[in-house]
Amino acid sequence: MDAEFWKQRWENGETGFHLDEVNPFLPRFWPQLHVHNKSQVFVPLCGKSLDLYWLREQGHEVRGVELSPLALQQFFSEQGLKPEIHRAGAFEIWETEGIRLFCGDFFELTPELLGQPSVVYDRASMIALPPAMRPDYARHLQSLAPASAPRLLVTLDYEQVQMDGPPFAVSEAEVQALYGDSFRIEKIFSEDILAENERFRQRGLTRLEESVYLFHPAG
Ligand SMILES: C[S@@+](CC[C@H](N)C(=O)[O-])C[C@H]1O[C@@H](n2cnc3c(N)ncnc32)[C@H](O)[C@@H]1O
Numbered sequence: 692m693d694a695e696f697w698k699q700r701w702e703n704g705e706t707g708f709h710l711d712e713v714n715p716f717l718p719r720f721w722p723q724l725h726v727h728n729k730s731q732v733f734v735p736l737c738g739k740s741l742d743l744y745w746l747r748e749q750g751h752e753v754r755g756v757e758l759s760p761l762a763l764q765q766f767f768s769e770q771g772l773k774p775e776i777h778r779a780g781a782f783e784i785w786e787t788e789g790i791r792l793f794c795g796d797f798f799e800l801t802p803e804l805l806g807q808p809s810v811v812y813d814r815a816s817m818i819a820l821p822p823a824m825r826p827d828y829a830r831h832l833q834s835l836a837p838a839s840a841p842r843l844l845v846t847l848d849y850e851q852v853q854m855d856g857p858p859f860a861v862s863e864a865e866v867q868a869l870y871g872d873s874f875r876i877e878k879i880f881s882e883d884i885l886a887e888n889e890r891f892r893q894r895g896l897t898r899l900e901e902s903v904y905l906f907h908p909a910g
Contacts, residue, residue, distance in 0.1 A: 733808035736816035739766035842906035874906035
């Protein structure tokens with residue numbers, strides 16, 4: 692899954708992952724993270740998610756990274772926000788009060804550019820990446836967010852042999868393998884959502900499990 696693949700998907704309007712509402716899991720489970728308002732929240736692979744706006748509304752300083760300039764353009768115009776845009780290294784930074792989005796490759800983002808997030812919200816990022824890229828993703832995320840920063844992770848799981856990703860299947864075992872050394876991981880929600888996702892049933896899936904994990908900093 693290279694940068695061109697995702698940019699092309701945005702150009703073609705193939706963004707079935709985007710929700711026209713705030714992800715219901717976010718307001719439902721956010722209080723369980725016990726973060727102060729004015730926390731810096733990092734949203735990797737953020738797309739044009741309305742969750743960014745919701746997080747800002749809670750008083751947080753929101754930071755995101757996204758490959759597609761079109762996604763960011765649509766985010767700001769659809770929210771009626773006027774961004775200031777400037778360059779910093781490999782990134783174009785689009786920002787308005789409370790929201791700073793880095794346009795470029797997550798894997799090139801550095802702690803110097805990002806600052807220090809105190810919480811990470813990851814919805815549909817791991818499932819955007821093929822299995823071979825996910826250990827690098829997890830490692831790079833560890834380098835960007837301190838181990839003291841709790842996380843909320845929303846993923847999908849299904850039998851990978853039944854369909855090619857994206858979205859890719861991410862199992863609980865993989866979540867544990869990638870992050871279990873650094874966090875105590877609690878699966879706080881899980882549901883088979885295949886019945887509401889006819890397009891995936893048509894692609895051959897017999898199960899589509901959406902799960903929400905809370906990562907508690909170890910120790
Ligand atoms: C499945 S979408 C999820 C978007 C968002 N988290 C949401 O909930 O709507 C994955 C997003 O990651 C972006 N993306 C993929 N690889 C990336 C990378 N290496 N760096 C930054 N963004 C990336 C894609 O352009 C796409 O918008």
